[in-house]
Amino acid sequence: MRYYYSADTLFVRGSFRAASTGVNGGLGTVSTLLNHTVPEHFGHADPSRHLREITDAAGMGEDAFGLLTAVPMRHLCILQYDFITVFVTAGVTNPNPDPAVPHTINIIVTSREGFSDAALLGAIITVTEAKTRALRDLGRTFTGTTTDAVIAASEGEVVHEYAGPLTAAGMRIYAAVLRGVAAALDRQEGRVEDTGPSYFIFSRYNGDHWVEWQPEGCPYYPCHFPGQVCDFCYCPYYPCRDGDLGHWVESSSGGQVWSCSRCTLLHIPEVADYYKQNPEASLDELKKLRATLDTKRSGA
Known part of the structure; x- marks a missing residue:
């Protein structure tokens, strides 16, 4: 899984088995998940066509699940909890049934450990429970807006058969959504x-x-070298599992986590600039660019 965003769209790319309650949702195998900001008084007669126009313009196929929101992407919150990554945008000016005001709580959950279809559906329930708790903790009298939507997605062989809040996957989802909804509303x-x-x-x-x-x-700057770029300190490739860039280490709570503390790839200014201009670039492509830069510098 990898992700990137523009001023108005979050793209999450991978090979997902996913469940979506959004536009043209359901259960399916998709390569793209997206959350797109629309104008506050969005009047497009065909939301599914609007999403297709976005993926077409980005050069992506139709195998996508998408969500629409009036919340700007600058208010997006991204939360990493071990193998779970959660993306949240939240606006609650529309707790009442008024479709003319499209503020929404949109939540995308991804897992790098595979979920069964039952776990994907269970994850949506867990997300809803955590969202409701977050709103209650903030003193809100409603449990959501009329247009809230969720995508739950995973990659790889099935590891998790269920995703209720007491399971290994569910407790991470619950905690991330609970924190993420509050943080997203603070920003919005x-x-x-x-x-x-x-x-x-x-x-x-x-x-x-x-x-x-x-x-x-x-307080850690520069953690790698003077003049480094920190735009991607939270790496969109994590965990890349590339042995040239990182390695697995034992977690203090058991199990293993991916360590990339010595990786400087996306801190190199030229590499960071290239990635911004080419967000679909592969790691191998970026590594080749770094090698080219190293060759030029050593020959200078």
Whole structure:
């Protein structure tokens, strides 16, 4: 799985088995998941056609599940909890049944460990329970808006048969959605200032807690080399499983996590610029670019 975003669209790319409650949803095998911002008074007569126009313009096929929102992508929250990654946009100016105001809570859950179809559907239930809890904790009297939607997707052989909140997958989904809905509403409603998507990682260092990564005033800069670019400190390829770039390490809570602490690939300014211009670039393509740059520098 990998993801990237423009000013108005989040693209999540991979080889997914997925369940969606959004436009043209259902159960299926898809290569693209997206969340797209529409104008506040969106009046397109055919939302499914609108989504196809977006994927066509991006050079992607029709095997996609998509969601629509009036929330700008700069308020997107991305949360990583082990093998689970959750993407949340949230606006709740529309708790009442007024379709003319399309603010929405959209949630995409991805897993790098495979889910059965039952687990995908169970994940949607778990997401809904966590979203409801988040709204209650914020003092809201409603459980969602009239246009909320969820996509649950996974890659690989089935590892998880169920995804209720007490399962290994479900408890991670629940925690990420609970944190993500609150964080997304803080940004949409102006309690937290942002200029782009926010990133949260579940850390077990010094006790379990969520950590928000922020490039401004990072106490570790430069963690790799002077002049590095930090736009992709939260790597869109993670976990890449490329032995040239990282390795598996033992987690303090058991199991293994992918460590890329020594990877500098996307911190190289020329490589970061190339990726921004070519978000579909493969890791091999970026590694070849780095090798070319190294050759030029060594010959200078």
